[in-house]
Amino acid sequence: MDTVPDDPIRRCFDVSYRRLVGQLYGVCGSLTEAEEAVAEAFARAVAARRTFERVAEPEAWLRTVAVNVARTRHRRRLMGDRLHRRTASAVDGRMPELTDDRLALVAALRSLPQQQREALALHYLADLPVAEVAETLGVPVGTVKARLSRGRTALAAVLGTEAIVNGGSRG
Template sequence: MFVYGLTDSELIARACEGEERAFEVLFQRYHAAVYRLLLGIMNNHDDAQELTQEVFLRAYQELPRLQNRENLGAWLRRTATNLAIDKLRRNKRVRFDSLDAPLTTETGEEVEWQIEDPAGDVLAAVQSSELSEAVQRALGQLSEIHRSVVVLHYMEGLPVEEVAQMLGIPVGTVKSRLARARLALRILLKDFVEVEGENE
C-alpha cells in the first residue's frame, strides 16, 4: 500500500487504526531530525540514540491523543528537548553557570563578554561544510544549558520565545545565554575563522 505521499495527519490516523507501515513512514520521516537535535543537546551519540528511541516510543503511545496532528514535527521536537533536559538533570551534568561569572579561555584567561551585533556571527558557519566539524567540537565545550539554547535557536530555527517556553525559562535568560554562547564560540573558533577570513 502506498503511504509515502500521505500527510502526517493521514499517517497518524492509519497508525491509530493499527497500520504499522504508517508509523514506520512517520519514523523514517522524522528520525534523522530528532536524532540531530538530541545529539546537539546531549553531545553524546549513545544518549542521543537512546533518547531518540524513547521519543518515538512515546509518540507511538501518544498518537491517539495527539491534538494537532498536522504539527507532529513540533511535538516530536518538544518531547525530545524535554527528555534531553530531564536526562541531563537526572545525571546532574548541567552546570548552572552564573551569567555574571567571568568567562575563561582554555588557558584560564578571563574575558569580558557583551552582546554584540550578530551580523557575521560565527554561528552562521554551521551551514558551511568546512566549518561544521569545528563548530560541533566547539559546541561540545559549552555547558549543557548554553548548548541547548544554541541548538534550539540557531540550528533548529526556533524563535527565542519558543525556546524559552520549551525550557521553562524567561526570554531574557535565553537571550543572555545566547549572547554568552556566541562569545564563547567566537573564542573557541577564533583561529579557524580568522584563517577562513584571510582566504576570502
C-alpha cells in the first residue's frame, strides 16, 4: 500500500495491529484466522479511507470489522465443510505475546459456542466494557451480559475453576 509518512491508516496499523490480532485470536481461536480478519479490516479501511479517517475510534472500528469478517468466515466454513473441522496448532512460531495462562484460556475458549467465546474474549482479553462489546457485536447490552454469564459458567466447567464463574480476573 502506498502511504505517506503521516498516513493515519499506517499510524493506526503500527499502534493497533498486534493488539487487534491478540484480541481476535481469542474470538477466532486461530492465530491465522485472527491475522487474516485483522488484515481484511485494514484493507477495508484503505478502501473506505474517507470514512475511516472520520471515525472517532479507529481501533474500535477496525475491531468491529474484524469481528464481522471472522463471523462471516466462520459461517462460510461451517456451511462449506461440516464434516471436516480445521484445527489450529496451539503453538505456532507467530504467536502473539500471551502468557501461559492466557494461552490456556484461549484453548478453553475454543470449546465454547461462538457467541459466548466472542463476548468473553472481547470483554476479558480485549478488556472492553460490556457496552462496547455489545456495540462491537451488534447486540443489546443484556444479550452480552447473558452470554458472559453463560460463558463464564461453561468456561469454569472446562477449566475446573470457580474463579471465572464469580467474575475472575480480566487479565
